[in-house]
Every structure is written in structure tokens, then in C-alpha cells.
Amino acid sequence: MREHDLPRTGRGKSRNHFDDDELTYEKNFAEEPEWDETPDKPEFGDRWSTWDLSTPLERGPEPHPDWLVTELAAVDVERGVLKTGKEADVFLLHRHIPHTERGCLLAAKRYRSHDHRMFHRDAGYLEGRRVKESRVNRAMASRSSFGKEAIAGTWAGAEFNALVRLWEIAGQLDVPAFTPYPVQILGTEVLQEFIGSPDGTAAxxxxxxxxxxxxxxxxxxxxxxxxxxxxxxxxxxxxxxxxxxxxxxxxxxxxxxxxxxxxxxxxxxxxxxxxxxxxxxxxxxxxxxxxxxxxxxxxxxxxxxxxx
Incomplete structure (x- = not known):
């Protein structure tokens, strides 16, 4: 599968930060300045590959499968919704390198924000799960807005970590993998192996x-x-x-x-x-x-x- 091929122009121009050595104050301008508001996105596709935004511990176990695209020149293209749910939606994602035939299909599971419904009867599942910071545990227990956001992150992290662990154990026991390969986690988005045919038809x-x-x-x-x-x-x-x-x-x-x-x-x-x-x-x-x-x-x- 190939997308429209155009040269990559980079991820955006550099901008000043508040900790730069020299600051220019707006009151010193004789006329209204022109700000660079060019979006940081590829010419084609929905976003650059997020592979480099996840830390090594937020990526799947090595060795990475041959089919997985990890090159930083890759872009992600949304192909539609695979599944909707009360807690998360799953999207079909095509990660590919422009000008080449190299690409792969991924399932992008995105957990809903705190203003949407959380897991049905989630209290039973959360027993035994704790995070390091006591204030976060208290917020999760009280179901405050912050606590619900933390719960969403807990669900995503629990799924990704479980997929990693099970993939590793299957390899150690030399048995076929029975879960999708966990590609990476970024916030409340879990990317994993798409189970289906190359044309995007889910199993x-x-x-x-x-x-x-x-x-x-x-x-x-x-x-x-x-x-x-x-x-x-x-x-x-x-x-x-x-x-x-x-x-x-x-x-x-x-x-x-x-x-x-x-x-x-x-x-x-x-x-x-x-x-x-x-x-x-x-x-x-x-x-x-x-x-x-x-x-x-x-x-x-x-x-x-x-x-x-």
C-alpha cells in the first residue's frame, strides 16, 4: 500500500522558548510581528509516526517484528474505525514510509477522556492496582476529574504492560503468541498488531x-x-x-x-x-x-x- 508521495519537508521550523538566552519583547516591535503557526504534520497523512515519542519501556519487546515500521520517516494514516466501545475506540492505522512499499497496519486503541463513561463496574477490576503516588490513589478512589483521567491511563498502561508480559512469556516458553504484538503506548493510546487481512478487513x-x-x-x-x-x-x-x-x-x-x-x-x-x-x-x-x-x-x- 502506498500513499501520495512527496518529499518530506521536516517537522516544523524551530521556535524560541522562554528559556532562550535572548528575549525580544513585543513592546519593542514597531509593527505587529508575524508568528510562524505552521502545523507540525506531514504533507500527506494524519501525523508523523509517533514511534520516537515513546520511550524504550513504552515500546514492544525486542526483537521487533520484521513487519513493524520503526523508521522515523514514516507517517500514520487513519483508515477508519474498527470498534467502538464505552471505554475506548479502536482505529485502523496505516504506518508507512512515503515513496516506498514499506508499511504496516496497526490497531490504535484510544481510551476515552474522563467526561465519557468509564468501565462498567470498574471497582472490582481496580482492586490490587495502585500507583506510586498516594494522592493519585486517593483521586482514583474518589473518582474526581483528575482521578478519572488517572484511571484511563491505568487502563491503557495495564493493557500494554500485560501484552508485553504475555508476549515475552510466550517466547520464553516457545509457544505461539496468542495476543497481538504490543507496538507502543503513548498516553492513553495503545498501538498493537492489527489482526486481519492486508486490505484492512478485521479477523x-x-x-x-x-x-x-x-x-x-x-x-x-x-x-x-x-x-x-x-x-x-x-x-x-x-x-x-x-x-x-x-x-x-x-x-x-x-x-x-x-x-x-x-x-x-x-x-x-x-x-x-x-x-x-x-x-x-x-x-x-x-x-x-x-x-x-x-x-x-x-x-x-x-x-x-x-x-x-
Missing amino acids: PRLAQVRADGKELADLWRQLVLGLTVLARAGYAHGDLSPYNILVHEGRLVIIDLPQIVDMVANPQGKRFLARDVHNVATWFTARGLPDVDETALTAELLAEAGLR
Whole structure:
């Protein structure tokens, strides 16, 4: 995929700052000065790549995938909305280098500001989550405007950090990745691997898949493996269902992890895990998969997490 190709002109002209050595005061001008208000954006596209705005700890684990565009000459182009929700919207983003064929599709998840609805029953998910500054914890508990902004940042950070951790653990265990690759986080925007076809068609949700026989059994095997890695990391998804699992060319991918639950720190961790298992086991059983024992699976996952 290619965008309109024009030479890059730079990221804007330099401007004076208040800490410059020499200041020119407006009262000394004989006539009205002309200020440079040229927007800092590329000739084509919606913005420059934000890759260099994230710190190394705010980027995905190395080695970065070959498909990921990390060059600073890249631009980001919005391709539309993939999903809307009460807490966040997901956009399709094309990051590419002008004049070349190099580009990739990303899913940009942007959490809503404090004046929009926050997570449904978010108090249960927030148990066990704390930030370093006590004043921020108090603001989050009181749901002040500042506290709601902090909660939005907490959701974004929790999802990105979980994706990084799970990607790393899958690599250490030499098992296929079952979550999207976490590209970067910038504020309350989480960029991650787009799961779908090169033309921008998103992969279907598990709830939309018509599978039976060996295909259904293979999807269950992948899901159990993913849940096992989650449990070994000490996590429960917290809101798992056939609606936040994607299936792309036979690959099962678990998405929507902002409410991820630390099963040790959260006193309701076991309940969240049991609910996750029940939701997916019920779906697979209804589709005709035999020998699905949710009680046994829940016990196995608790053992993986070091809980009983």
C-alpha cells in the first residue's frame, strides 16, 4: 500500500522558548510581528509516526517484528474505525514510509477522556492496582476529574504492560503468541498488531466463527494454552468471552486486556478466572466439543498460578 508521495519537508521550523538566552519583547516591535503557526504534520497523512515519542519501556519487546515500521520517516494514516466501545475506540492505522512499499497496519486503541463513561463496574477490576503516588490513589478512589483521567491511563498502561508480559512469556516458553504484538503506548493510546487481512478487513470474533470437528478442537487447544500462559504469569483475563477472541487463518488471538486481573493481588482473582473459563467452556460445549470440563480446567489454571 502506498500513499501520495512527496518529499518530506521536516517537522516544523524551530521556535524560541522562554528559556532562550535572548528575549525580544513585543513592546519593542514597531509593527505587529508575524508568528510562524505552521502545523507540525506531514504533507500527506494524519501525523508523523509517533514511534520516537515513546520511550524504550513504552515500546514492544525486542526483537521487533520484521513487519513493524520503526523508521522515523514514516507517517500514520487513519483508515477508519474498527470498534467502538464505552471505554475506548479502536482505529485502523496505516504506518508507512512515503515513496516506498514499506508499511504496516496497526490497531490504535484510544481510551476515552474522563467526561465519557468509564468501565462498567470498574471497582472490582481496580482492586490490587495502585500507583506510586498516594494522592493519585486517593483521586482514583474518589473518582474526581483528575482521578478519572488517572484511571484511563491505568487502563491503557495495564493493557500494554500485560501484552508485553504475555508476549515475552510466550517466547520464553516457545509457544505461539496468542495476543497481538504490543507496538507502543503513548498516553492513553495503545498501538498493537492489527489482526486481519492486508486490505484492512478485521479477523472475525470467535462468536462469528462456524467451526466443528478438528477445527473446533484446535481452537480449544489454542485457547487452553493461552489461558495457561496467562495463569503462569499470575493473570486472569477478567472479561473473557467469544466476543473478545479473534480467529485469523486458524490462529486464535485473545484481545481486550485492560481489565486484566492480578490473581494474587486482587482478592476476587479466583472468581474472575472461574468466570472466564465458564464463558468460553459454555460456548465450545454448545458447539459440540466433547469432554470440556470447566471445573478441572479452572483447578489446573489455579495451580499454574500457584493458587488453590
